[in-house]
Every structure is written in C-alpha cells, then in structure tokens.
Amino acid sequence: MTSPPELQAAVETRSANKVFSKGKPNQVVALDDINITVRSGGFVSLIGPSGCGKSTLLRLMAGLVPPTSGEVLLNGKPADMARRDREYGMAFQRASLFEWRTVAKNIELPLELLGWSKSQRAERSQEMLDLVQLGDFADHFPNQLSGGMQQRVAIGRALAFKPPILLMDEPFGALDEMTREHMQNELLRIWGDTHTTIVFVTHSIPEAVFLSQRVLVMSPRPGRIVADIPVELGERSFDTREDPEFFSKVTEVREALRAIEEAQ
Amino acid sequence: MITDRLRAAAPPIVVGGVGLVLWEGSLRLFNPKGFVLPPPSEILGKLTEDWETVLTASQATGYIVVTGLIGGVILGIFAAMLVSQFRVINETLTPLAVAVNAIPIVALAPIFNYWLGLTSPHSNQAVVVLLVFFPVFVNTTRGLTDVAQGQLDLMASYAAGRWETLRRVRIPNALPYLFTSLRIAAALAVIGAIVAEYFGGRQDALGPVIVQSAGLARYAAAWAAVLAGTLMGMGLYLLVVVLERRLVPWRAQPDLM
Numbered sequence: 001m002t003s004p005p006e007l008q009a010a011v012e013t014r015s016a017n018k019v020f021s022k023g024k025p026n027q028v029v030a031l032d033d034i035n036i037t038v039r040s041g042g043f044v045s046l047i048g049p050s051g052c053g054k055s056t057l058l059r060l061m062a063g064l065v066p067p068t069s070g071e072v073l074l075n076g077k078p079a080d081m082a083r084r085d086r087e088y089g090m091a092f093q094r095a096s097l098f099e100w101r102t103v104a105k106n107i108e109l110p111l112e113l114l115g116w117s118k119s120q121r122a123e124r125s126q127e128m129l130d131l132v133q134l135g136d137f138a139d140h141f142p143n144q145l146s147g148g149m150q151q152r153v154a155i156g157r158a159l160a161f162k163p164p165i166l167l168m169d170e171p172f173g174a175l176d177e178m179t180r181e182h183m184q185n186e187l188l189r190i191w192g193d194t195h196t197t198i199v200f201v202t203h204s205i206p207e208a209v210f211l212s213q214r215v216l217v218m219s220p221r222p223g224r225i226v227a228d229i230p231v232e233l234g235e236r237s238f239d240t241r242e243d244p245e246f247f248s249k250v251t252e253v254r255e256a257l258r259a260i261e262e263a264q
Numbered sequence: 265m266i267t268d269r270l271r272a273a274a275p276p277i278v279v280g281g282v283g284l285v286l287w288e289g290s291l292r293l294f295n296p297k298g299f300v301l302p303p304p305s306e307i308l309g310k311l312t313e314d315w316e317t318v319l320t321a322s323q324a325t326g327y328i329v330v331t332g333l334i335g336g337v338i339l340g341i342f343a344a345m346l347v348s349q350f351r352v353i354n355e356t357l358t359p360l361a362v363a364v365n366a367i368p369i370v371a372l373a374p375i376f377n378y379w380l381g382l383t384s385p386h387s388n389q390a391v392v393v394l395l396v397f398f399p400v401f402v403n404t405t406r407g408l409t410d411v412a413q414g415q416l417d418l419m420a421s422y423a424a425g426r427w428e429t430l431r432r433v434r435i436p437n438a439l440p441y442l443f444t445s446l447r448i449a450a451a452l453a454v455i456g457a458i459v460a461e462y463f464g465g466r467q468d469a470l471g472p473v474i475v476q477s478a479g480l481a482r483y484a485a486a487w488a489a490v491l492a493g494t495l496m497g498m499g500l501y502l503l504v505v506v507l508e509r510r511l512v513p514w515r516a517q518p519d520l521m
Contacts, residue, residue, distance in 0.1 A: 064420055084423045096414030100436040100514045109432065113422045141514040 008076055010165050010197035011038040011061055016070035018056055018223075030056045032222035034070070038214075040164070043191060043198045045208035045215045047253065049260065053223025054201045058169050061199060062090055074165055086114065088165035089158030089196075093173040095150035097142040097157075104129065104138035107157045114161060128156035131190060148179040152186065159190070165197045172207065181241075184210055188236050205257070209249045210236060217253060219260040227256040302484040307491060310484035317473065317485075322492045324469035328385055328457040329496060332392025333449060339393060340400025341442070347401075348408035348434065349426070358405075365398040370459045377464035384465070391460040396449040403445035407438025440515055443508040450500035458493055 018031040030053045038044045046054040059065045060072050063083035074082035082088065089110075097106050107125040108116075116124070129135045132152040142150055151171060158166055172180045184207060191198055202208050208215045209231055217227035231249050233240055240246055284304050291303040302310075311318060343361065347354045369391060376387035411433055419429045461471025470489045477485035 059417075062417075062421055064417055083421060086423065088421070090418065090421045092414045092417070094412070094414050096412060096418055098415065098433065098436070100439070100512075110422050112432075113424050113428060143514065 009037045010040040012073045014071040016067045019068045029222035045212040048218030052218040052220035089163040091158045091171045093170040095154040132156040217256040307487040311488040321470045328388045332389045333453040336393040336396025344404035373460040373463040382464045388460040388465040392456045395456040399445040403441040407441030408434045446504045454497040
C-alpha cells in the first residue's frame, strides 16, 4: 500500500477545492483545483496576495478544515488522519504560546498529549531549546521574551515530537527585518539538521526565494497555483542575499505576482 | 524587597493617617453636635468597649459572607463551564442569567426571608450567592471562550479533544478573568450580607447591630460595626490578591488593582 519513503510525496494535493458557504449567495471559491506535490525533505513556499487562499491551503494540509472536493495527503494519509497521527508540526504568524506555561512547558505540551513521561519530556524540551538556542530560558514565561525569541520557542514546540513535516503560516511576518533574516538563517540550519519537509506560507518575496527550493505563486479569487518556480541557489549563506542569481529569482517571482495583478 | 514594600505602603498610610487626624481635629476644634459623625477616637473606643458584641456580629456576618461567596463562586464557575461547552445551554442560560442580574437582588431579601425563614441564615446566604454569581459567571465565561484562534488551532493540530482543550487551554486562560471577578465579588459579598441582615437572619449580626445602634442614636457603635464590615471586605480582597499571585504567576501583577 505505501510506497518507499523516497518515492512518496510528503505533501500532496489532488484537485483540491475549497468552497466556503457553498450554495449560498455569499459563496466563495477559496481554492480551485490545487495540485501540489512536495517531496520528502523539500522546502516549498506558498506566496500570493492576501486573500489568495494560501493560509486556507495550509489549514487544509493540516487537516484543520476538510477540502470541499479532491484529496489532501500527508505521507500518503488523508490530512485528517495525518493530524491524528501527528505527522506534522505547525507554527503561525503569532507565536501562539500558552502564556501560563513556561518556555520549557510550552515545548512539552504536545509531548504531554502524546503521553510521554516527565523525564522524556524534560530531556526533549532541553534538546529543542538548544536547537533554537534558548537553552537558558527554559523557566521564563513567554511574556518575558522578545517576539523573535517567542517565535523560536514556537518553532521548537512544532518540532518537539520530531514530526516529518512542518507547516508554517507566515511565522516571521510580525518580526522586524533584522530578526527576520536571523530567523530565516536559523530555520535553514534547523531544516538542514532535521531533514523535515517544510511548507512555508509567506507574503515576502525575498523570504520565499531565500528559504525555498520551490516557490508556488498563488492568485486570488479563486485561489489557484499560477506559477511553480524552482530556486537553485545551493547552500544559503550571508552572501546569497547579495547574489545576482538571488535577485533574478526575486524578479521572476515578483513578475509572476504582477501578472496576477494585471490579470485581475 | 522589604524597603520596596515599605515605599509602596508609605503614601496610603500617610494620606490615611493625615485624613484621620483632620477628621478627629476638625471635630474637636469646631465641636459640632458629635452624634452626626463621631471622631475616630470615639469609634475606636467603642470598638474596644463593645469588643465582644462586634466580634460576635462579625462572626455571624462573616459566616454569611464566606459561605455565600463560596456558593456563588462555585455556581458561577459551574454555569460558565456549561455555557462555554454547550451552545444550547449558552443560548438558554445566558439570557436567563442576564435577566436575573437585572433584578435588584438586595430587594429580594424580604422575600427570601418569607421563603427561607426570617431568622434563618439561608435567606441572607441566598442574597450573597446571587450577588456573587453574576460577575463570576460573566468573567469566567469570557475567559473560557476568549481563547486565541491560534491556540485552538494548535490544540486541534495535536488532535487534542474537547476535555484536553478545556483543561489545558480554556481553564488556565480563564484564571485571570476569574480573579478579576473575585475582587469585585469580595466587596459585593460583604455589602450583600449586611444589607440582607437589615431585613432578617441572626439578630446579633453586623446588619442588625448597625440598624439598632443607629436607631438608639449610638452612632459610635454603628460606626464600629461598619468598620468591622470594612475590615472584612479588605481582608477578603487581600486574600484574593494573594491567591492570584500564587495561582497566576505568569502575569506581571500590579499591586492591588
């Protein structure tokens, strides 16, 4: 039934549609015939103007909302089943930390729900805190941390049970430019260390180009994938952001987005 | 740490002290008919003189306040849990609770006396329970339902069920709201108990002592009983603040408000 991991897509949508208020006067086609395949270990960004359905698509992948028709598969399982099997971790624009839990306890929450013992949890949360370089902040409460640090905790929490897939919805959207670039470097380092498949929603063109191996450009009303742009920049470094190849990719994505605007 | 506390405590103590001195001084200096507003020294003297009466009265009222407060809080939390978990109950119970709140509850005291017995503590307790119920119910419901969508999505992504979400997200989220309502409820309980006692219940409680003393023009005694009620309200308020600091350590706490 299941194919070998290297052949199996980590995330796959087959003719996925999402219609809100179907059959009512205020019906909205949020997503129209979405076909995406993300191979295991890949890093794919979804970019598009606001209202293009990119967040909805991510929620579909997370099994938080069902598709109206079509299929959404994670590691070969329907998204809802994948959710129950904890196939993915998730991070949002707002860190969404639980303010009554310390940093370490926030990271341990998904492990508690999985029934891990206290010592296993403590060990893993320390490991995750080291990964996101917040080892000294285990006993702080979230409101004692900066926005960037909170977001790092959220990423550590998303990775705590080492899910094969990470779904991220504009996780750096609320951060200032400096912190943002730093977090992008961190995320790539973590991605390299953990071989997690990442689907990343953003509205920043340079961010999408810098991070991903592929950028999927979406158009609004109805939400469609209108361009699939591969990005081959090799190992990212500080210099990547100043590389002419980087700029030409940024231009390519920008033009795809402008084409949407002109078509509307 | 201790000097910090002293520094925080100094201004209200100084202002309060100056107020008392002005009160005492102006009454002695201008010497109006002393029975309208007795000077603090007289009230304090009466308090020590009638110590046993005031203590008995405070115990009787304290019993009503504490039991009524506990009852109202439990009822409020229970109703909030039901309302936040079941839409049907929400649509039924919330309008009813709002309607009950619109009733001037203290005005029901004589009716409760008729129902539950003129000298029984239950009628007084009922007034306190009803008074306390509403703020606790409203605030706790708010806290249980006002949860960030991201946090709910996250729990859904962990495949956490309703009970897990209630226990790990909604209840801790509601704690600060609950404590805000308890601060209000602490004062309401004392007011409710004393006013209810005007109409019935034990005759040696603070309410009757105030009414009887004032009726006999023993104003210092009435004020001594009022002072006891004030101290009770302050004590309960401080207890709530201390409990809040213990149970809601993630909030940077302002001192008293």
